[in-house]
Amino acid sequence: MRLPPAIIGHTDEVLREVLRLTGPADVTLSRYFREHPKLGSRERGVIAEAVYAILRNRLVYTNFAESGIGAAMRRISLLGLADTVGIDSLGGLLPEEVDWLTRVLQIDRATLPLALRSNLPSWLFDKLLAREGEAGLVELTEAMNRPAPLDLRVNALKAAREDVVRELAAAPIIAEPTPYSPLGIRIHKKPALQNLPLFQSGAIEVQDEGSQLLAQIVGAKRGEMVVDFCAGAGGKTLALGANMRNTGRLYAFDVSDKRLAKLKPRLARSGLSNVHPVLIAHENDTKVKRLAGKVDRVLVDAPCSGLGTLRRNPDMKWRQTPASVAELNVKQAAILAGAARLVKAGGRLVYATCSLLDEENQAIVEQFLASHEDFSLVPMHEVLAEQKIALEMQDYLQLTPQRHQTDGFFAAVLQRRK
């Protein structure tokens, strides 16, 4: 069935807001849909997909939109919609628009200059091209431009992975174990999970396999004292708490009470009682200092550019700038140094990001090690062997969508001298 012509106007209107880049695209879309309650679920889905397609393919679409007729924003909206649902599904197109869309959508994008078909802002294109080379950049951007599958983590306190896969199949939701995380399940469609008994009972949580692996390499054990320094809404906290078998003490620090508030219902579902959320003012808060030298394992899942999550958040590439990354670098170094004070002799400090940029990753770790002689790097291949995770890495964990079908993640494990 053809979509109503009004869908073009809605896409156009919400796109204008999204492209102001004043907030995350998903937040802008949710607000727009709340303000337009008459839009049906199919229409919302198509508008959202079209906006994401435009964020992913912005440079190519802008180039295609130099031809065609009508207002520039309408042309861009039409490209996003037609790429998402096909020209024939769109109602209200002028015959000239149909001709133009048919022509430009047939263009083989592999023939376009790399700088255009990479769909990256020029500062990021230059940086990634210099590191990855042409072929590497094509692979990376193609993988980043594909929507991510839906990954779940099984809460080992409540269920076993094979039982969850079986129960999902009965739903019926086709799911398979993830290749690297021992607790991961991958679903290729996007079913609604909220009403499933498995979800409501806390047996499953939505979490990218890469994020599960970050929690796994912390190696938190029963009875330990552990701090998740940048816990946010607690994706990794929940995984750490379950790995600790609901024993010991796990502090979930964050500077955002909004994010910590989102952890509360997830904690209630998970059945964990070893987690203590703590709102801190900054990384040198007295609540942090009180634990100095006492903690077995500290995870710093640092605030970062999020450029490893472009499959889910394609707006990040347009929202970040060299200046915003430089600002983050200052924060990342300060948080890592603040968190390091908590680690006891022989304890471990894990620095992680969902960024692809060396300056947010290796550079922060190297700078930290240069000024903290009591810490040394535990090579990632050793950590992965300890955890029996079959992944080939050298010093650091570096996950990418093109190689591991996860979001882009980085992690380094540092140990304090005994």
Ligand SMILES: C[S@@+](CC[C@H](N)C(=O)[O-])C[C@H]1O[C@@H](n2cnc3c(N)ncnc32)[C@H](O)[C@@H]1O
């Ligand atoms: C990458 S997010 C954390 C995501 C979370 N660990 C998860 O797995 O869902 C980074 C978090 O760091 C927090 N943050 C920012 N500055 C901080 C600081 N100085 N100390 C502690 N947390 C901070 C942010 O509020 C944000 O929630």
